[in-house]
Amino acid sequence: DTAVSQTPKYLVTQMGNDKSIKCEQNLGHDTMYWYKQDSKKFLKIMFSYNNKELIINETVPNRFSPKSPDKAHLNLHINSLELGDSAVYFCASNQQGTEAFFGQGTRLTVV
Amino acid sequence: QQQVKQSPQSLIVQKGGISIINCAYENTAFDYFPWYQQFPGKGPALLIAIRPDVSEKKEGRFTISFNKSAKQFSLHIMDSQPGDSATYFCAAKKGSGTYKYIFGTGTRLKVLA
Numbered sequence: 001d002t003a004v005s006q007t008p009k010y011l012v013t014q015m016g017n018d019k020s021i022k023c024e025q026n027l028g029h030d031t032m033y034w035y036k037q038d039s040k041k042f043l044k045i046m047f048s049y050n051n052k053e054l055i056i057n058e059t060v061p062n063r064f065s066p067k068s069p070d071k072a073h074l075n076l077h078i079n080s081l082e083l084g085d086s087a088v089y090f091c092a093s094n095q096q097g098t099e100a101f102f103g104q105g106t107r108l109t110v111v
Numbered sequence: 112q113q114q115v116k117q118s119p120q121s122l123i124v125q126k127g128g129i130s131i132i133n134c135a136y137e138n139t140a141f142d143y144f145p146w147y148q149q150f151p152g153k154g155p156a157l158l159i160a161i162r163p164d165v166s167e168k169k170e171g172r173f174t175i176s177f178n179k180s181a182k183q184f185s186l187h188i189m190d191s192q193p194g195d196s197a198t199y200f201c202a203a204k205k206g207s208g209t210y211k212y213i214f215g216t217g218t219r220l221k222v223l224a
Contacts, residue, residue, distance in 0.1 A: 004154070033212075040216075040217075041149075041198055041216075041217040041219070042214075042216055042217065043155070043200060043214040043217070044214075045211055045212065048211060056211055090154050090155070092154075099145050099157040099160060100145075100157075100212055101157075102147075102154030102155045102156065103154050104152075104153060104154050105152075105153070105154050
């Protein structure tokens with residue numbers, strides 16, 4: 001039973017397209033995150049939601065829009081994809097004071 | 112102030128040897144320091160974590176050493192095995208009401224058989 005699941009695992013798309021990545025957690029956690037991991041493996045937080053409320057919005061282009069329909073889901077929509085958006089995107093969740101659990105990642109390739 | 116500096120960037124160790132990865136932070140408000148292990152194609156997974164009220168925590172072959180005055184902490188992997196080959200990230204978090212983990216830049220560990 002996967003704790004934090006993301007779909008799709010791989011996404012190849014052309015520049016200018018709009019795409020979405022979905023994330024679901026079955027851990028009952030209140031907080032969910034999106035992290036971006038670049039080609040050098042650096043993990044950078046993008047967004048954090050707590051109980052469907054946006055808590056953290058790091059300096060991310062407004063082409064990226066997260067949506068949390070309920071506290072178990074956090075989706076990421078990306079408009080007008082650019083080459084520089086190519087990366088692995090990780091969803092994570094945690095309960096206050098505990099460690100973060102990460103999904104398997106979505107490898108986005110923009111061509 | 113928000114950074115966590117990690118070194119080395121890569122590490123090669125012989126099987127049975129000790130792997131040591133170091134991290135340093137500046138923000139004294141950080142109060143939770145986890146280490147994550149990431150295998151290729153997988154998400155990071157918690158390996159071991161420490162709070163600053165203890166100087167050392169050991170779980171099996173993995174030990175965190177914490178030096179509060181120096182604002183440094185390190186991961187020691189004893190009797191390193193080829194299966195330990197992965198990327199390791201240190202991280203820091205401030206307070207139970209904060210939702211942001213700050214990650215180090217990662218260390219790629221390769222353990223030679």
